[in-house]
Structure formats: C-alpha cells, structure tokens
Amino acid sequence: QVQLVQSGAEVKKPGASVKVSCKASGYTFSSYGITWVRQAPGQGLEWMGWINFYNGYNGNTNYAQKFQGRVTMTTDTSSTTAYMELRSLTSDDTAVYYCARGRYQDDDPRNPNWFDPWGQGTLVTVSS
Amino acid sequence: DIQMTQSPSSLSASVGDRVTITCRASQNIASYLNWYQKKPGKAPELLIYAASSVQGGVPSRFSGSISGTDFTLTISNVQPEDFATFYCQQSYTTPYTFGQGTKLEIK
Numbered sequence: 001q002v003q004l005v006q007s008g009a010e011v012k013k014p015g016a017s018v019k020v021s022c023k024a025s026g027y028t029f030s031s032y033g034i035t036w037v038r039q040a041p042g043q044g045l046e047w048m049g050w051i052n053f054y055n056g057y058n059g060n061t062n063y064a065q066k067f068q069g070r071v072t073m074t075t076d077t078s079s080t081t082a083y084m085e086l087r088s089l090t091s092d093d094t095a096v097y098y099c100a101r102g103r104y105q106d107d108d109p110r111n112p113n114w115f116d117p118w119g120q121g122t123l124v125t126v127s128s
Numbered sequence: 129d130i131q132m133t134q135s136p137s138s139l140s141a142s143v144g145d146r147v148t149i150t151c152r153a154s155q156n157i158a159s160y161l162n163w164y165q166k167k168p169g170k171a172p173e174l175l176i177y178a179a180s181s182v183q184g185g186v187p188s189r190f191s192g193s194i195s196g197t198d199f200t201l202t203i204s205n206v207q208p209e210d211f212a213t214f215y216c217q218q219s220y221t222t223p224y225t226f227g228q229g230t231k232l233e234i235k
Contacts, residue, residue: 035224037172039166044215044226044227044228044229045164045166045172045215045217045226045229046226047217047223047224047225047226062222064222064223065223066223098171098172100171100172103177105159105160105177105178105219111219111222112219113160113162113177113178113219114162114174114177114178114217114219115162115172115174116173116174116177116183117171117173117174118171118172118173119171120171121171
C-alpha cells in the first residue's frame with residue numbers, strides 16, 4: 001500500500017539546521033509531488049511548501065513566503081525519498097513536521113492540490 | 129494570502145447526531161477546498177477533496193458541499209471514532225492555507 005515513513009525525532013539548538021526524510025513506497029514516486037506541513041504545540045496546521053514533478057523536471061518547488069530562504073525541499077528518486085531541510089532554527093520551529101503525497105485536481109500536474117496519505121510525523125524540538 | 133475561517137472552533141455532539149462545520153474563504157477559490165481529520169498524536173487524514181469528493185475508504189456519513197465561498201463538512205450519524213479536530217485547506221493558490229480547526233468533542 002502507499003506509505004510514507006519519516007525519520008525520527010530530532011533535538012536541535014537554536015541556529016542549527018534539521019533535515020527530515022520521508023521514505024515513500026507503494027507508488028510511482030516521480031508521478032506525485034510531496035508537501036510538507038507542520039503543527040506547533042497546541043496550534044493548527046501550517047503549510048510549508050511542496051516539491052513536484054512536472055514536465056519531466058525533477059524538483060519544482062513552491063515554498064511559503066514565511067520559509068523562503070530558510071527551507072529546502074529535495075527528492076532522491078533512486079531511493080524514493082523526499083527531504084525537508086530547515087535552517088537557522090528558533091524555538092518557534094518546535095513542531096511536528098509531516099510529509100504527504102500530493103494529488104492533482106482536474107488532472108493538472110503543475111500544482112499538487114490535496115494530500116494523501118501522510119507520513120507519521122517527525123517531532124523537531126529546538127531548545128538551548 | 130487567502131484566509132480560511134472555520135466555524136465553530138469547537139462543538140459538542142452525541143453519538144448519532146448530525147454535525148455541520150463551515151469554512152469560509154476570503155476570496156473565490158472555486159472548488160479547491162479539502163477537509164482533513166486530525167486526532168492527537170496521529171497524522172492528518174484526508175476526508176474530502178475538491179469540495180465534495182469523498183476520499184476512498186472514508187465512511188459515507190462524511191460529505192462536503194460548496195456554496196460560493198462557503199464550504200460545509202457534514203457528518204451524519206456521528207460515531208465514537210469521529211471525535212477529532214477537522215481542518216479545511218484551500219489549494220486554489222499558494223501559499224496553501226488551512227482553517228484554524230474545529231474540535232469535535234463528545235457531549
């Protein structure tokens with residue numbers, strides 16, 4: 001079955017970087033985009049961006065303005081793994097980070113629209 | 129950015145009740161609206177996509193509808209496993225945005 005398995009919990013100091021992995025299985029990896037969403041403690045869901053495969057190009061990205069310059073989303077098609085790296089961490093980045101497979105509305109492959117399934121989540125704690 | 133406003137922020141219901149959650153977009157988003165269920169300690173799960181299409185495997189008691197910029201998630205005959213937080217998400221334009229969530233609690 002389609003499954004996304006994320007890397008384990010991380011504890012980082014302020015100013016450090018974190019790289020979370022998301023291993024996909026059960027489908028053709030390069031046919032679907034991957035989105036990243038986070039949830040801070042007691043807060044709602046926050047979209048961070050997506051990485052998509054479009055027109056044969058590996059790695060179109062679209063990042064939320066809030067994370068521009070601080071986040072990088074990549075994929076490794078050989079290992080069917082997506083990665084999300086977040087730099088210059090602060091305590092505000094403490095959250096559970098989720099990856100999810102993107103699906104396309106109206107069969108338009110340019111922008112993943114809805115997300116299913118999701119990885120189990122990775123807790124990133126930023127603390128001195 | 130498109131603002132998604134959910135109401136109510138919380139509600140109490142009994143097993144067997146019919147529940148309605150509303151999500152209003154700050155501008156036209158056509159049918160680019162999705163609903164997710166989130167339980168504590170678990171990943172979100174897709175319920176409804178494209179405003180009214182029920183995701184495979186989701187019970188038929190879940191349904192979605194659209195009226196202009198207002199979107200509704202309805203749960204008919206609420207079951208014990210339905211108690212969770214529900215989020216709408218627009219995918220009309222980036223940045224994709226979520227509603228603030230609606231927590232469904234047992235009465």
